[in-house]
Amino acid sequence: xxxxxxxxxxxxxxxxxxxxxxxxxxxxxxxxxxxxxxxxxxxxxxxxxxxxxxxxxxxxxxxxxxxxxxxxxxxxxxxxxxxxxxxxxxxxxxxxxxxxxxxxxxxxxxxxxxxxxxxxxxxxxxxxxxxxxxxxxxxxxxxxxxxxxxxxxxxxxxxxxxxxxxxxxxxxxxxxxxxxxxxxxxxxxxxxxxxxxxxxxxxxxxxxxxxxxxxxxxxxxxxxxxxxxxxxxxxxxxxxxxxxxxxxxxxxxxxxxxxxxxxxxxxxxxxxxxxxx
Amino acid sequence: xxxxxxxxxxxxxxxxxxxxxxxxxxxxxxxxxxxxxxxxxxxxxxxxxxxxxxxxxxxxxxxxxxxxxxxxxxxxxxxxxxxxxxxxxxxxxxxxxxxxxxxxxxxxxxxxxxxxxxxxxxxxxxxxxxxxxxxxxxxxxxxxxxxxxxxxxxxxxxxxxxxxxxxxxxxxxxxxxxxxxxxxxxxxxxxxxxxxxxxxxxxxxxxxxxxxxxxxxxxxxxxxxxxxxx
Amino acid sequence: xxxxxxxxxxxxxxxxxxxxxxxxxxxxxxxxxxxxxxxxxxxxxxxxxxxxxxxxxxxxxxxxxxxxxxxxxxxxxxxxxxxxxxxxxxxxxxxxxxxxxxxxxxxxxxxxxxxxxxxxxxxxxxxxxxxxxxxxxxxxxxxxxxxxxxxxxxxxxxxxxxxxxxxxxxxxxxxxxxxxxxxxxxxxxxxxxxxxxxxxxxxxxxxxxxxxxxxxxxxxxxxxxxxxxxxxxxxxxxxx
Numbered sequence: 120x121x122x123x124x125x126x127x128x129x130x131x132x133x134x135x136x137x138x139x140x141x142x143x144x145x146x147x148x149x150x151x152x153x154x155x156x157x158x159x160x161x162x163x164x165x166x167x168x169x170x171x172x173x174x175x176x177x178x179x180x181x182x183x184x185x186x187x188x189x190x191x192x193x194x195x196x197x198x199x200x201x202x203x204x205x206x207x208x209x210x211x212x213x214x215x216x217x218x219x220x221x222x223x224x225x226x227x228x229x230x231x232x233x234x235x236x237x238x239x240x241x242x243x244x245x246x247x248x249x250x251x252x253x254x255x256x257x258x259x260x261x262x263x264x265x266x267x268x269x270x271x272x273x274x275x276x277x278x279x280x281x282x283x284x285x286x287x288x289x290x291x292x293x294x295x296x297x298x299x300x301x302x303x304x305x306x307x308x309x310x311x312x313x314x315x316x317x318x319x320x321x322x323x324x325x326x327x328x329x330x331x332x333x334x335x336x337x338x339x340x341x342x343x344x345x346x347x348x349x350x351x352x353x354x355x356x357x358x359x360x361x362x363x364x365x366x367x368x369x370x371x372x373x374x375x376x377x378x379x380x381x382x383x384x385x386x387x388x389x390x391x392x393x394x395x396x
Numbered sequence: 397x398x399x400x401x402x403x404x405x406x407x408x409x410x411x412x413x414x415x416x417x418x419x420x421x422x423x424x425x426x427x428x429x430x431x432x433x434x435x436x437x438x439x440x441x442x443x444x445x446x447x448x449x450x451x452x453x454x455x456x457x458x459x460x461x462x463x464x465x466x467x468x469x470x471x472x473x474x475x476x477x478x479x480x481x482x483x484x485x486x487x488x489x490x491x492x493x494x495x496x497x498x499x500x501x502x503x504x505x506x507x508x509x510x511x512x513x514x515x516x517x518x519x520x521x522x523x524x525x526x527x528x529x530x531x532x533x534x535x536x537x538x539x540x541x542x543x544x545x546x547x548x549x550x551x552x553x554x555x556x557x558x559x560x561x562x563x564x565x566x567x568x569x570x571x572x573x574x575x576x577x578x579x580x581x582x583x584x585x586x587x588x589x590x591x592x593x594x595x596x597x598x599x600x601x602x603x604x605x606x607x608x609x610x611x612x613x614x615x616x617x618x619x620x621x622x623x624x625x626x
Numbered sequence: 627x628x629x630x631x632x633x634x635x636x637x638x639x640x641x642x643x644x645x646x647x648x649x650x651x652x653x654x655x656x657x658x659x660x661x662x663x664x665x666x667x668x669x670x671x672x673x674x675x676x677x678x679x680x681x682x683x684x685x686x687x688x689x690x691x692x693x694x695x696x697x698x699x700x701x702x703x704x705x706x707x708x709x710x711x712x713x714x715x716x717x718x719x720x721x722x723x724x725x726x727x728x729x730x731x732x733x734x735x736x737x738x739x740x741x742x743x744x745x746x747x748x749x750x751x752x753x754x755x756x757x758x759x760x761x762x763x764x765x766x767x768x769x770x771x772x773x774x775x776x777x778x779x780x781x782x783x784x785x786x787x788x789x790x791x792x793x794x795x796x797x798x799x800x801x802x803x804x805x806x807x808x809x810x811x812x813x814x815x816x817x818x819x820x821x822x823x824x825x826x827x828x829x830x831x832x833x834x835x836x837x838x839x840x841x842x843x844x845x846x847x848x849x850x851x852x853x854x855x856x857x858x859x860x861x862x863x864x865x866x
């Protein structure tokens with residue numbers, strides 16, 4: 120009977136051993152990034168190219184921007200790759216990141232029912248949002264402190280609509296979920312929703328949804344990449360992480376980003392060399 | 397995994413990425429069940445065979461812990477294993493081992509609570525006979541576990557089912573990293589969020605099929621065992 | 627090779643056992659001496675089973691004292707019991723016997739020969755590989771006997787060993803009991819079957835309502851019972 124117990128223990132040990140182990144020496148980094156880069160399929164396109172060039176495995180944990188930065192702050196990632204400029208600057212200023220590098224931008228699009236019951240259609244996002252508010256047409260908000268959520272809130276602010284206070288109502292629903300879930304929810308309830316173009320293009324369950332507003336300058340969405348500060352978290356693999364950042368901002372990496380297309384449409388526009396991006 | 401391929405095509409073509417996900421799911425769930433058995437079985441047996449003050453409270457607690465919310469366990473393990481947490485230096489966050497730890501915590505109470513009931517029921521039946529044979533306490537436990545082995549297989553399957561179906565804890569501590577910590581359930585969650593509902597559903601059917609296969613295998617083993625040792 | 631007798635005589639001195647304030651055994655006085663089988667008889671609820679359990683050492687009495695070979699608190703190393711409904715371990719018949727051999731500390735290399743011998747004593751030769759729970763009631767009863775004998779006991783308690791068995795199975799069990807007694811093992815058994823008591827007993831103990839009314843050689847009991855209850859029991863009138 121003792122031997123049986125030993126056998127179970129051995130089996131457990133064998134099972135654990137069979138699971139890919141992580142050693143400190145393995146050639147990989149953890150990148151905390153946003154759901155938009157993951158769900159749009161960009162990483163699936165560029166990471167194999169990076170791996171082929173450098174042999175470094177990039178393990179992407181995709182979260183909302185707020186959570187992704189928090190993961191970096193806790194030292195659980197080597198690199199953060201997000202899109203919320205003010206939060207990113209604070210991250211670096213607080214000493215959690217080494218330096219912020221612009222990488223690319225994509226744009227947000229306002230998604231809504233093809234019939235456009237609020238009459239929001241056009242090239243002006245502020246006018247579109249005001250129309251939605253005026254009709255109290257249903258709107259789905261990510262509500263998850265993500266970069267997209269932050270962008271949406273700042274657009275409401277520009278439109279002088281106080282979704283958290285006086286203009287609050289049953290038309291405005293915060294779901295606290297990722298981009299995909301927000302789109303699924305909008306699709307199921309014929310609501311308006313602000314989405315990044317990449318996720319929208321690769322999203323399959325569109326139902327009756329279509330793009331309502333696009334092309335407004337206010338809808339541009341800048342992505343940046345930051346190495347987590349090894350001075351704060353000594354275990355950060357700074358050489359591999361730095362290699363990833365350098366590759367992303369190199370001509371080769373920028374081309375890889377620009378080459379990623381869905382249905383012939385480019386999703387992300389590389390702009391690492393643009394000053395002040 | 398190609399987005400365009402249907403789940404059926406993926407399975408029929410033995411898509412290596414899908415196979416890796418299936419394999420990882422099985423390994424993690426089985427490792428968690430094995431570890432949870434090492435913890436839960438002795439605890440269950442000990443509670444079944446001993447009488448001490450507060451025993452009823454322990455039993456109620458064990459039973460209640462069967463319903464531990466996975467996302468809470470995931471969060472707790474996350475905070476524990478995070479580089480900024482007490483066990484951060486182990487570097488286990490966002491690895492399969494972290495997923496095994498989280499699932500072990502979820503499964504161990506199930507095994508302990510159900511094993512406690514199973515062993516106690518058998519103990520009522522065996523008590524006099526084992527006392528008459530003058531069997532010592534450790535041998536008693538071993539005998540009860542061995543003689544309850546067919547019922548205990550069902551207990552392990554209950555634990556396996558919980559582990560295989562679980563997503564809330566492992567997505568938090570594993571990070572759903574493609575090719576590394578992506579399992580059936582986290583892949584389903586991802587495909588759902590990408591709006592590829594047919595692929596998500598297809599993966600779900602694959603998962604259910606695997607769980608049924610594992611149960612069928614265990615059932616066959618149990619029947620064969622009973623025929624020879626019943 | 628039989629070891630020296632340590633557990634006999636068993637002396638029950640002023641034994642009382644209660645369940646929910648009802649006396650199951652009421653100041654019982656009884657000596658169990660080496661020799662021919664002692665058969666405990668009495669109507670249902672008389673306390674026969676509890677008497678055997680106390681003598682076996684499984685039930686601690688609320689009052690009084692039990693001594694085995696003059697000592698108290700002796701673990702049941704050389705005593706064995708077959709319950710009225712023996713529990714078969716979920717293993718083969720042979721493995722049930724091996725379990726008893728192992729818990730009695732018999733060396734593993736002796737097991738195969740002992741298992742064969744014990745199966746043959748109880749008439750189960752050839753059934754060793756069967757799952758114990760698939761055996762018939764009579765076969766299970768005999769396997770339980772073999773398991774008890776595996777402990778090489780000085781004294782063997784049998785609680786209604788033939789209750790609910792058909793005549794053929796009863797005869798088989800009684801033959802084993804005779805063989806056991808012939809091997810100089812003290813048998814203490816309960817029964818409600820007077821015929822069986824007459825066939826097997828050297829000594830009869832009559833119980834009624836938790837008390838031992840008579841403890842006498844078998845011939846004397848049936849020919850000149852001392853108590854009123856004994857006469858009524860023999861006549862079939864003492865039911866409760």
